[in-house]
Amino acid sequence: MSNHINLERRRQAIYGWLMLSPAALMLSIFAFYPSGATFFSSLFSKHTRRRPSEFIGIENYNDLFADPTFWLVVKNNLFYAAITIPVSIVIALSMALWANSKIPARGFVRTAYFTPTVLPMIAAANLWLFFYTPGLGVLDQIGSLFGLQSVNWLGQPETALWAIIFVTIWKEAGFFMIFYLAALQTIPEDYKEAADIEGTSRWTYTRRIVLPLLMPTTLFILVNAMINSVKLIDHLFILTKGGPSDASKLILYYIWEMAFAFFDAPHAAAMTILILLVLCIVAAIQFIYLDRRTHYQ
Amino acid sequence: MSKLSHYVESAGAILLAIIWISPLLFAFWAAFHSTSDAVNFNITSAWTLDNFRTAWEGAYYLLFGLHFIPLQML
Numbered sequence: 130m131s132n133h134i135n136l137e138r139r140r141q142a143i144y145g146w147l148m149l150s151p152a153a154l155m156l157s158i159f160a161f162y163p164s165g166a167t168f169f170s171s172l173f174s175k176h177t178r179r180r181p182s183e184f185i186g187i188e189n190y191n192d193l194f195a196d197p198t199f200w201l202v203v204k205n206n207l208f209y210a211a212i213t214i215p216v217s218i219v220i221a222l223s224m225a226l227w228a229n230s231k232i233p234a235r236g237f238v239r240t241a242y243f244t245p246t247v248l249p250m251i252a253a254a255n256l257w258l259f260f261y262t263p264g265l266g267v268l269d270q271i272g273s274l275f276g277l278q279s280v281n282w283l284g285q286p287e288t289a290l291w292a293i294i295f296v297t298i299w300k301e302a303g304f305f306m307i308f309y310l311a312a313l314q315t316i317p318e319d320y321k322e323a324a325d326i327e328g329t330s331r332w333t334y335t336r337r338i339v340l341p342l343l344m345p346t347t348l349f350i351l352v353n354a355m356i357n358s359v360k361l362i363d364h365l366f367i368l369t370k371g372g373p374s375d376a377s378k379l380i381l382y383y384i385w386e387m388a389f390a391f392f393d394a395p396h397a398a399a400m401t402i403l404i405l406l407v408l409c410i411v412a413a414i415q416f417i418y419l420d421r422r423t424h425y426q
Numbered sequence: 427m428s429k430l431s432h433y434v435e436s437a438g439a440i441l442l443a444i445i446w447i448s449p450l451l452f453a454f455w456a457a458f459h460s461t462s463d464a465v466n467f468n469i470t471s472a473w474t475l476d477n478f479r480t481a482w483e484g485a486y487y488l489l490f491g492l493h494f495i496p497l498q499m500l
Binding site: 232237248256260302303 | 432435436438439440442443444446447449450452453465467
């Protein structure tokens, strides 16, 4: 009898592993193995013809920590994330609340909010490159109508990163709005009716009922926005190439430059590992800490 | 009171929508005008399809379209 149970349990185990294996295989090939290989190659020195690569431990990491450009890029990226994430979430939320309420021309409003998202990154960057062009660009022409001086938005260290941030928010807010809009439409009408009977103000209803019910979506969007803020590279290629004196250089662009412009793969690998570490920690914090404070339906 | 706030909010939503779509509206308008007209904001200038002709002749779009099919099938 126990033999039979054992057999059944083993059958279940094999069944489970078979169900798991496609995902496990894909993840191993495309996520775990590359991360491991990157970590491995970050421990070796750069291979040149005269000096073959050798094991140097954490030397590459020490170099990075001593590199002022690395810290500048980290600072840029933190600033970029600190502005784009909250601003695009707030704009996305207001867009969704508006696009969900009964207003005239709702179809147009929804389309207008969402269309920038559909545009390819490169196309959006090229469009804005033209807008930002000093003298000829649309922004300068509008400015000159009001008698403003021509501003080289992408050519100055003070404004270059802001110009990138603006394009990102324009492109990202509509994308996040879709998630909020979908979540808003799952909130039952009963709550609104009950709140109306109780005489709740619209502000209280939004703050006490709608926002808590949107928390799972906000968490999802937060994680996505964070990943996007580390992932941005396409706009930099078109708009600034890292900008005047590295003012708009973000971390992924620096990694790309390290690997394919300076041909220094080990340092690029070390930087990748550092990002992976930071992202893992932040994602863990978000899912462990915020998850407890998030109310799932 | 609530009627007024409804109007204000609708106006805000539509204003934001217009701001959000305006770069693309400009791109659409510019696509149908000659380069110098588009750059100089000549609202009254003539509409033209020349840009599309130039772009179409600039690259092998039919071939690229064919390349797209196997990519999508995978």
